[in-house]
Amino acid sequence: MTATxxxxxxxxxxxxxxxxxxTGTLPLWRVFLRxxxxxxxxxxxxxxxxxxxxxxxxxxxxxxxxxxxxxxALMTSPSAIMLAGPAYGLDDYTLGxxxxxxISLTMLVAVSIMSILLAVRHTRAExxxxxxxxxxxxxxxxFAPATAALLSVATANLLVGAFATVALVGTGxxxxxxxAFGSAMALTGLVFGAVAAVTAQLTEHARAATGMAxxxxxxxxxxxxxxxxxxxxxxxxxWFSPIAWAQQTRLYVDLRWWPLALSLALTVVLLAVAVSxxxxxxxxxxxxxxxxxxxxxxxxxLSVEGLTHRLLRGTTLxxxxxxxxxxxxxxxxxxxxxxxxxxxxxxxxxxAIDETALTESFGGVMLSFLVLGAAAHVVGAVLRLRAxxxxxxxxxxxxxxxxxxxxTGGWLLxxxxxxxxxxxxxxxxxxxxxxxxxxxGRWTGELTVAGLAYLPAVLLTGAVAAALVGWLxxxxxxxxxxxxxxxxxxxxxxxxxxxxxxRDLSPVEQTPLLPAEDITAAPLLVMGALAAVLAxxxxxxxxxxDLLA
Amino acid sequence: xxxxxxxxxxxxxxxxxxxxALDGFDLSVRTGTVAGxxxxxxxxxxxxxxxxxxxxxxxxxxxxxxxxxxxVDAVAVxxxxxxxxxxTNLWPSLTGGEIIDVLTxxxxxERHEARRAELLEKFELDPTKRARxxxxxxRQKVALVAALASDVELYLFDEPTSGLDPLMExxxxxxxxxxxxxxxxxxLSSHILAEVEKLCDTVTIxxxxxxxxxxxxxxxxxxxxxxxxxxxxxxxxxxxRLPGVHDLVREDGYLSFxxxxxxxxxxxxxxxxxxxENLTIAPPSLEELFxxxxxxxxxxxxx
Numbered sequence: 001m002t003a004t005x006x007x008x009x010x011x012x013x014x015x016x017x018x019x020x021x022x023t024g025t026l027p028l029w030r031v032f033l034r035x036x037x038x039x040x041x042x043x044x045x046x047x048x049x050x051x052x053x054x055x056x057x058x059x060x061x062x063x064x065x066x067x068x069x070x071x072x073a074l075m076t077s078p079s080a081i082m083l084a085g086p087a088y089g090l091d092d093y094t095l096g097x098x099x100x101x102x103i104s105l106t107m108l109v110a111v112s113i114m115s116i117l118l119a120v121r122h123t124r125a126e127x128x129x130x131x132x133x134x135x136x137x138x139x140x141x142x143f144a145p146a147t148a149a150l151l152s153v154a155t156a157n158l159l160v161g162a163f164a165t166v167a168l169v170g171t172g173x174x175x176x177x178x179x180a181f182g183s184a185m186a187l188t189g190l191v192f193g194a195v196a197a198v199t200a201q202l203t204e205h206a207r208a209a210t211g212m213a214x215x216x217x218x219x220x221x222x223x224x225x226x227x228x229x230x231x232x233x234x235x236x237x238x239w240f241s242p243i244a245w246a247q248q249t250r251l252y253v254d255l256r257w258w259p260l261a262l263s264l265a266l267t268v269v270l271l272a273v274a275v276s277x278x279x280x281x282x283x284x285x286x287x288x289x290x291x292x293x294x295x296x297x298x299x300x301x302l303s304v305e306g307l308t309h310r311l312l313r314g315t316t317l318x319x320x321x322x323x324x325x326x327x328x329x330x331x332x333x334x335x336x337x338x339x340x341x342x343x344x345x346x347x348x349x350x351x352a353i354d355e356t357a358l359t360e361s362f363g364g365v366m367l368s369f370l371v372l373g374a375a376a377h378v379v380g381a382v383l384r385l386r387a388x389x390x391x392x393x394x395x396x397x398x399x400x401x402x403x404x405x406x407x408t409g410g411w412l413l414x415x416x417x418x419x420x421x422x423x424x425x426x427x428x429x430x431x432x433x434x435x436x437x438x439x440x441g442r443w444t445g446e447l448t449v450a451g452l453a454y455l456p457a458v459l460l461t462g463a464v465a466a467a468l469v470g471w472l473x474x475x476x477x478x479x480x481x482x483x484x485x486x487x488x489x490x491x492x493x494x495x496x497x498x499x500x501x502x503r504d505l506s507p508v509e510q511t512p513l514l515p516a517e518d519i520t521a522a523p524l525l526v527m528g529a530l531a532a533v534l535a536x537x538x539x540x541x542x543x544x545x546d547l548l549a
Numbered sequence: 550x551x552x553x554x555x556x557x558x559x560x561x562x563x564x565x566x567x568x569x570a571l572d573g574f575d576l577s578v579r580t581g582t583v584a585g586x587x588x589x590x591x592x593x594x595x596x597x598x599x600x601x602x603x604x605x606x607x608x609x610x611x612x613x614x615x616x617x618x619x620x621v622d623a624v625a626v627x628x629x630x631x632x633x634x635x636x637t638n639l640w641p642s643l644t645g646g647e648i649i650d651v652l653t654x655x656x657x658x659e660r661h662e663a664r665r666a667e668l669l670e671k672f673e674l675d676p677t678k679r680a681r682x683x684x685x686x687x688r689q690k691v692a693l694v695a696a697l698a699s700d701v702e703l704y705l706f707d708e709p710t711s712g713l714d715p716l717m718e719x720x721x722x723x724x725x726x727x728x729x730x731x732x733x734x735x736x737l738s739s740h741i742l743a744e745v746e747k748l749c750d751t752v753t754i755x756x757x758x759x760x761x762x763x764x765x766x767x768x769x770x771x772x773x774x775x776x777x778x779x780x781x782x783x784x785x786x787x788x789x790r791l792p793g794v795h796d797l798v799r800e801d802g803y804l805s806f807x808x809x810x811x812x813x814x815x816x817x818x819x820x821x822x823x824x825x826e827n828l829t830i831a832p833p834s835l836e837e838l839f840x841x842x843x844x845x846x847x848x849x850x851x852x
Contacts, residue, residue, distance in 0.1 A: 204682065205681055205682070207681075290678075290679060290682060292644075292675075292677035292678060293643075293644035293646075293647070293677050293678070293679055294644055294646065294647060294677065295644065295646035295676040295677045296646050296647070296650055296676075297643075297646065297647040297648075297649075297650030297651055297654070301643075301647060301650070301651060302650060302651060302654040307651055310642075310643070311640060311642075314642075391638040392634050392636065392637070392638045393638055393639070393640065395599070395602070395604050395632075395634065396632070396634065396637075396652060396692070397651075397652070398602075398604070398623070398627065399602050399604075399627050399630065399631075399632040400627065400652050400653070401624060401627040401628040402624075402627075403623065403624045404623070546604065546605040546606060547599070547604040547605065
């Protein structure tokens with residue numbers, strides 16, 4: 001890895017002035033692109049293909065003006081605005097207006113996340129790992145690595161913008177707005193890449209830099225959403241968010257370019273800030289140093305469960321917040337639903353909603369989406385045990401006199417507890433959202449019960465992962481196949497008419513869709529028992545096999 | 550018969566896929582001694598230690614640690630053993646102090662406050678830093694403090710000083726000597742010869758999964774040669790006829806040759822008759838022992 005920059009830097013010495021702080025930028029840029037070419041290609045393809053597929057899907061589900069207009073009625077509720085965009089063109093909801101309103105937010109957030117990850121990867125992460133020291137020791141200017149990093153981010157964004165434009169035009173949407181859409185994505189990505197360049201100066205650790213930049217993105221998301229709720233085509237508050245600038249171009253409705261100038265200006269300002277911050281600090285240091293932590297472990301950290309809880313709590317908290325926010329949002333969509341379904345029977349084909357008991361059915365379906373989050377969390381939490389094993393930390397703990405079964409049992413218990421909380425909170429918040437929207441208190445209780453009913457399914461998923469960790473640790477990643485299957489069956493099962501046997505493999509599918517369906521104990525008991533058997537098998541397996549490191 | 554052996558491994562075989570990491574390996578460590586375990590990277594040192602800890606199950610052969618089978622009685626063994634892995638991976642979000650407490654308390658014994666504080670000071674380790682920001686050396690120190698603060702019978706160190714600077718190495722040396730004075734048993738794997746020479750009573754040399762040589766340092770020296778350098782007044786040809794003398798070279802008036810230690814007693818009188826003006830006899834360094842088993846270069850030169 002270090003061999004390449006050496007060779008590149010040699011060419012630099014020959015070709016450019018050594019006194020410039022930017023010397024070596026171009027060769028480094030090439031190195032970064034070489035290192036990232038697969039990563040960038042995957043991002044670009046994933047983003048633009050998703051975009052293309054969604055546009056095509058919208059075209060199929062809402063084939064005519066009437067159906068789109070029915071959809072538009074739904075888009076004025078606060079939760080819809082939060083997850084979409086400023087309500088332009090609702091009175092004449094063309095496919096373009098629909099695409100701009102309903103897809104742009106997801107795309108802008110995704111491209112921003114891409115930019116943040118790429119920017120931190122080549123700035124703070126390089127510094128933290130010490131690779132930057134190797135680069136800076138070469139005849140490379142002070143600002144060259146950071147500039148090269150941002151050029152890579154810009155390259156990725158340019159590609160996203162270009163491919164997105166092509167994809168949009170390819171679906172038959174109007175060209176000028178499509179170009180604007182692509183540009184808006186690229187520029188918004190660039191803004192958040194520049195945000196990450198600033199946060200990378202502030203902290204010593206890549207994770208913290210990424211976290212801070214993502215937090216800024218989160219705030220931008222909320223500010224835009226709340227601003228647009230205040231005034232549904234954008235209030236004064238909206239304009240404080242870079243996401244709003246991209247959406248305020250009124251794509252496919254009444255195109256205007258100037259808001260994008262704000263994005264460009266902010267990028268320049270942020271880069272200037274990053275450079276001036278870089279001036280004031282040493283390599284490897286942050287402007288804000290990490291505060292010292294406790295010198296002694298608190299008593300609760302000293303048990304297997306306490307330690308596991310500490311290691312998993314960050315991720316669990318993230319899932320909890322996510323599930324709760326989406327639960328409330330989805331739940332509160334319940335009231336606006338009635339009108340939409342009446343005007344738009346196709347939706348019934350798309351997801352398994354029973355039109356006679358609309359609200360019940362809707363709540364159950366929304367919850368089944370949230371449960372997929374809990375299932376992903378339980379698999380992640382269980383697989384962390386394998387990561388502990390691979391890193392040799394399990395060996396360290398075990399050599400301290402804790403038996404493997406005790407370690408594994410404690411870990412699985414905590415993972416189960418954490419994900420159970422996430423599952424039940426998913427039910428609870430969906431119910432609260434529905435209660436808020438409809439004014440009927442019963443939903444809160446009913447959806448909480450529905451959440452509880454998903455526990456066997458979630459725990460079974462975790463137990464499958466655990467059994468793999470116990471018996472086939474090298475293949476434990478296969479547990480994600482089950483998660484993907486569940487997502488696929490839940491999202492597309494109805495629309496694609498998947499065969500029953502495939503759908504039956506999903507534990508979520510095996511759970512009755514409360515509160516609309518009757519509760520049936522048999523599948524829940526069977527799944528619970530199966531989970532217990534697999535967990536016991538996991539304990540047996542881990543006792544018999546070699547530790548990984 | 551085995552009661553004075555803290556570690557006894559017989560004919561251990563462990564394969565990973567097609568690689569035979571251990572291939573009929575024997576190891577004995579007497580209670581109360583410091584045993585060195587020497588070999589190049591990939592020779593099977595870590596595999597052996599992990600079999601002795603019951604992390605890996607040997608395909609065949611027997612291992613007894615403190616009189617118990619480490620695979621079957623893992624927990625009982627672990628309560629009386631402390632271990633420092635070669636490459637210490639810690640939880641990035643926990644501080645060094647927290648990790649030390651986690652590792653020593655999970656042991657189930659009492660924490661040794663004074664010992665912990667003393668070791669933190671000696672190793673100059675800041676316990677309030679998160680493990681994420683520790684260098685390799687500092688991560689190693691966390692594992693060392695946790696192990697050394699534990700009051701156990703047997704200490705297993707897997708290349709413990711890799712990543713430590715010389716000052717910290719000296720602290721480690723001191724601590725191992727202290728363990729020996731207290732009658733604890735230590736197994737120390739290393740590829741640093743000086744370290745083993747400095748600390749160990751016995752040495753086992755492992756190569757490609759087999760023990761190729763084993764014994765006290767004195768016994769192993771017995772198997773090799775000493776290097777003699779001298780200036781003499783008379784002609785040296787008499788030496789050439791003696792059995793056990795090898796590679797005699799005369800250069801710039803200096804005479805130098807290797808001699809089998811068993812032949813030393815016969816060589817010295819002959820040397821004395823030549824009229825010695827100046828003489829050094831150097832014992833073989835572990836470097837040389839090592840080269841005999843792993844280096845084709847040295848065996849080519851000396852034979």
